[in-house]
Amino acid sequence: MEVFLNRVDGIDDAIISMFLSKRTLTREMEMDIRNKTAAHSVMIFHMCKHRLRNFDNTTLTTA
Secondary structure, three states, X not given: OOOOOOOOOOHHHXXXXXXXXXXXXXXXXXXXXXXXXXHHHHHHHHHHHHHHHHHHHOOOOOO
């Protein structure tokens, strides 16, 4: 019997945990999930950073 002790820290860990519980997870599948979620996280980070930069450059006036 194999026992896995996992800590879920993000969406990639949650997805991997789901496949592990169904006993369909392979090492290649795990690495693919981690790579895709990492790339997506970087894209989201840059989008948010760009929006915050634009927000900081606007001038707010009070009436």
